[in-house]
Amino acid sequence: MFSQKLENVRKMTPLIHNITNYVTVNDCANVLLACGGSPIMSDDIDDVYDIATICGGLNINIGTLNRNTIPSMFMAGKRANELNHPVILDPVGVGASKLRTQTAYKLLDEVKFSVIRGNISEIKALAFGSGSTKGVDADVADEVNSENLETTIQFAKEFSKKTGAIIAITGAMDIVADYKYAYVIKNGHTMMSKVTGTGCMLTAMIAAYIVAEKSVGNDMLEAVAAATCAMGLCGEIAHSRLTKRDGNATYRNYIIDEIYNLDGKTLDEGAKYEMQ
DSSP states (O other), X not given: OTHHHHHHHHHHOOEEEEEOOTTTHHHHHHHHXXXXXXXXXXXXXXXHHHHHHHSSEEEEEOTTOOTTXXXXXXXXXXXXXXXXXXXXXXXXXXXXXXXXXXHHHHHHHHSXXXXXXXXXXXXXXXXXXXXXXXXXXXXXXXOOOTTTHHHHHHHHHHHHHHHSSEEXXXXXXXXXXXXXXXXXEOOOOGGGGGSTTHHHHHHHHHHHHHHHXXXXXXXXXXXXXXXHXXXXXXXXXXXXXOOTTOOHHHHXXXXXXXXXXXXXXXXXXXXXXXXX
């Protein structure tokens, strides 16, 4: 069950190197602390080699991509690969600009990723070389639903086989897949889309879960699914606490609080998923 994955993180306090975007960097750091991990935010070319060396895993997020941090992403990614540390990619807004798209493709070519997490439009843009990404949000036309679920699962499995990474497609319905199996996850609340960076926060959480899993076991797919269920479930619980005068700022804080207070029993009982 997922409770063991949560407990692994709490026991091991995995140290995660984050090269992430400046919109959500503080929330990502706090979510890592809340789930039981430990964050280091470092993106300077003269710093990242040493930081990648001492951390257990690397989170690369291209949400506010710029020419100063791109070389750092490659240096840190290659160093993490040398050390056999898990690396996760969050290709925020890939397909929306030439810089994002070309950088994401080059990262896929030169860095081995354990996990790639994004919305369906971002993952399609990575896989097919073009997409309908609108800014950093998924295009409504790409939405995963009951009608296209089977084809989306097959797409995720094929992209996992091609990249060697676990593919996490997140939205109203989440798909976490390797080349053999897929979790279809239905935790979460629609209001999570009104808080900028819930996807970025999830990516940081996934990094903590897979680094902890690498130390004790071998089921990376289940670890990614556990983190995804945990984030969605905490979004549900946090929403239930809102009053009529609360808005998205309060909701963000409640989500982080619920991640901090989440226990294994609550996660196992509240996780909504099926395997295909």
